[in-house]
Amino acid sequence: MKKIMPVHCQFFVILMLVSCLPAHAQNSGAIVQIDSGVLQGVVEDGIETYRGIPYARPPVGSLRWRPPQPVEPWTDKRDSLNFGHACPQRRGLYPEWVDAHLDEVGDDEDCLTLNIWTPVERGDHALPVMFYIHGGNFQYGAGSIPVYDGRYLASQGVVLVTINYRIGYLGRFAHPALSRVQSSEPLANYGIFDQIAALEWVQRNIGAFGGDAGNVTIFGHSSGGVAVNVLMTTPQSKGLFHQAIAQGSGILLDVTQHAFEQGPPGAAEKSRENMGVEFVEHFKIEADTDEELIDALRAMSWESMVEYQTKKQVPFNPVVDERVVADHVARVFERGAQHDVPYIGGANSWEWNQIDGIPLIGKWFLGGEFIAGLTDEDLAPFDDQWTRIGLSQRWFAEGLFLTSTRYLGKQMANVRSPAWLYHVTYVQTNLRGEVPGAGHGIEVPFIFGHVGEHPQWQRPEQMVGKAVTAEDLAWGQSVQSYWLNFAKTGDPNGPGLPDWPRYEPATDLVMEFGVNFRPREGLYKDTLDYLEERALIRRQIFLR
The missing domain is CATH 3.40.50.1820 (Alpha/Beta hydrolase fold, catalytic domain)
Structure with a gap:
């Protein structure tokens, strides 16, 4: 054999x-x-x-x-x-x-x-x-x-x-x-x-x-x-x-x-x-x-x-x-x-760009889905300036992304490991004045390091056909460096980077990834406090 x-x-x-x-x-x-x-x-x-x-x-x-x-x-x-x-x-x-x-x-x-x-x-x-x-x-x-x-x-x-x-x-x-x-x-x-x-x-x-x-x-x-x-x-x-x-x-x-x-x-x-x-x-x-x-x-x-x-x-x-x-x-x-x-969490300033391209009638129904079950009291802060469509956009961005990101960061105080929170406000150089903020995921292509070679991979879609600049690349290099440091050491900070303080509920310091990298205290605090409170009230009502 x-x-x-x-x-x-x-x-x-x-x-x-x-x-x-x-x-x-x-x-x-x-x-x-x-x-x-x-x-x-x-x-x-x-x-x-x-x-x-x-x-x-x-x-x-x-x-x-x-x-x-x-x-x-x-x-x-x-x-x-x-x-x-x-x-x-x-x-x-x-x-x-x-x-x-x-x-x-x-x-x-x-x-x-x-x-x-x-x-x-x-x-x-x-x-x-x-x-x-x-x-x-x-x-x-x-x-x-x-x-x-x-x-x-x-x-x-x-x-x-x-x-x-x-x-x-x-x-x-x-x-x-x-x-x-x-x-x-x-x-x-x-x-x-x-x-x-x-x-x-x-x-x-x-x-x-x-x-x-x-x-x-x-x-x-x-x-x-x-x-x-x-x-x-x-x-x-x-x-x-x-x-x-x-x-x-x-x-x-x-x-x-x-x-x-x-x-x-x-x-x-x-x-x-x-x-x-x-x-x-x-x-x-x-x-x-x-x-x-x-x-x-x-x-x-x-x-x-x-x-x-x-x-x-x-x-x-x-x-x-x-x-x-x-x-x-x-x-x-x-x-x-x-x-x-160790934990990092963050979101961007224009998260609702994800639903921006939906046709008007689609937004109308999507808005109804997002705010279904919410009371007039839930929506009171927005009633004076936002339509049903606007309500869906703000609830989508601020309630679903920003509020939950901060909330989970706060709850990291319940364990021993540190947390860092960030908020992207950077808008690419050639897009400024055309969009209201940093779109969903603009940081992703920069983190993987290919934007200079493949500018067509940038987000949001409004960047298609626009050139990436040295300022954009330098911004992306900083974000990538924070991610690499974190993977290597469990701490995003390192030589040549602005100091990113740990998130503590008492200080509420969130690192703004903007034209400048800087810690911001109490970012959107009143809005996020309100949305967090309403969400927890709804949970108490429905899950008791």
């Missing part, structure tokens, strides 16, 4: 062969052994890059709407030269260059992959790890979108990881039949379960890429920032990361949608199970048993789900599932039960 060489021996032989090659040939690729097999990456400009690494089994067929399962090991060397598929989603919500990338990688349910950038020259010490969670309203996006390319951050002495996770109905779904049949396992928040599985993968494998599993910073923007705040509260993620940055994270302080129970009037009124029942009714799925219904749901094409999702436009934020997302994020922070790790 022919004997097969064990995988670890194969890997040893490969390493011996590579070591005998001339230097320029070694730079044509990179090889690592991880727990599921051998990976072949590529070296580009001094950075080893590994794309499309599976961190969980494809969640298809019987694994749709199941927690992520371990990867099946492979025996041959696996190429990791190309990105994996994006998780299924619609087009037309991002700039053309993003849609072009999504078309290039394609959509598929087989999408649970991650990407790694690490410097070739790593020295003797393991490097800090930065783990990025993309945004997109939990309905769009991918870790492979070009603006998240990790080469520049890796060149600054970190290992950068980006991930895909299930989104839309595939990432957030519940139905009474699933709850009965799969009662022994976590339900509904499948995208969050994916993120935890990816963090577990990092703990097992990042050392092979030169990363320090004991120094992992999670950071994310928009829904990625929401995910960061959720991961701060999930018991299963404890010990998987050591610093956290929530950028542009909008959470409700009064109530969070529940997987199984109805909530108060407004965005959280229907449970996720209620929405699952509506989903089944829409597609006219009939079955005699729970098992038959689940089989029929799993036999549906993901294309039909994305089409339905596009028409329905329902929220996909994580829901309380009582096992992983065990409670409302704000209440976990209030109890001091969040993970005790």
